Amino acid sequence: MNNIVDDRRIRLHTPEDFAGMRAAGKLAAATLDMVTAHVHEGMSTAGLDRLCHAFILDHGAVPASLGYRGYSHATCISLNHVVCHGIPGSRALMEGDILNIDLAVILDGWHGDSSRMYTVGRISTRAARLIEVAYEAMMRGIAAVRPGATLGDIGHAMQGHVEAARFSVVRDFCGHGLGRAYHDAPDVLNHGQKGKGVVLRPGMFLTVEPMVNAGRADVKVLSDGWTAVTRDRSLSAQFEHSIGVTESGCEIFTLSPAGFSKPPFAGA
Numbered sequence: 001m002n003n004i005v006d007d008r009r010i011r012l013h014t015p016e017d018f019a020g021m022r023a024a025g026k027l028a029a030a031t032l033d034m035v036t037a038h039v040h041e042g043m044s045t046a047g048l049d050r051l052c053h054a055f056i057l058d059h060g061a062v063p064a065s066l067g068y069r070g071y072s073h074a075t076c077i078s079l080n081h082v083v084c085h086g087i088p089g090s091r092a093l094m095e096g097d098i099l100n101i102d103l104a105v106i107l108d109g110w111h112g113d114s115s116r117m118y119t120v121g122r123i124s125t126r127a128a129r130l131i132e133v134a135y136e137a138m139m140r141g142i143a144a145v146r147p148g149a150t151l152g153d154i155g156h157a158m159q160g161h162v163e164a165a166r167f168s169v170v171r172d173f174c175g176h177g178l179g180r181a182y183h184d185a186p187d188v189l190n191h192g193q194k195g196k197g198v199v200l201r202p203g204m205f206l207t208v209e210p211m212v213n214a215g216r217a218d219v220k221v222l223s224d225g226w227t228a229v230t231r232d233r234s235l236s237a238q239f240e241h242s243i244g245v246t247e248s249g250c251e252i253f254t255l256s257p258a259g260f261s262k263p264p265f266a267g268a
Contacts, residue, residue, distance in 0.1 A: 010185045012203030024112030025253025028105045033258040039118040045077040049088035064104035076102040083228040083236040095121035100238045111178045114254035115240040119263045133165045134212040134237035135262035141208045145250040155192025158210045168217035175207040209240035
């Protein structure tokens with residue numbers, strides 16, 4: 001049985017639970033690896049979604065987002081100024097586009113949740129820098145994870161790196177707990193103060209997923225109820241890993257089996 005700590009019902013997991021998350025995270029990452037070669041000019045975002053959906057099913061899992069609160073796709077695909085929750089559609093990719101593909105799988109009851117940025121052809125120097133900063137922010141947040149650290153330490157590490165690069169960290173959305181549940185306590189904010197917030201304990205499962213805007217941090221949700229965009233139409237980038245807090249630090253469940261991390265992906 002999972003243990004429950006504090007009044008937000010943060011779950012502490014067993015070694016057997018880590019094995020389940022390891023498998024689910026690996027499949028989520030493998031799906032993102034698979035789709036890499038298909039991110040090119042002329043491909044539609046709906047086409048990318050169909051490829052991911054089929055791959056997940058072929059590997060004995062189901063997409064966690066399909067049917068979640070009425071959502072009807074296996075992925076969220078967020079282009080250029082879309083911050084998150086972009087809905088796949090007929091829009092064809094064009095030279096210079098940047099996009100985030102965000103997906104979660106359910107494998108044997110466990111959720112593997114991850115997202116990466118992709119690029120189409122030659123992109124602007126600013127877009128490349130934005131992607132680099134978003135990836136490094138995520139990794140700095142993860143590096144702050146250890147027993148006795150706090151959620152504020154994670155947010156502080158990410159926020160500090162983003163703002164030092166003169167970009168903005170989104171505050172309207174955040175990471176979260178996960179495991180048997182798709183979204184669980186606690187919230188993992190992309191900003192924070194050192195030493196503040198929930199204290200991390202071995203067995204906690206979290207996502208770390210900074211969203212970084214090239215302009216202001218302000219976002220708005222479109223009339224479809226899902227798509228969040230930058231208010232100033234500036235570019236946005238995001239990366240996400242699922243992790244587990246261990247006795248000495250953390251384990252990343254969603255590392256790329258192919259060695260892909262941030263674009264451009266060598267060998268893709």
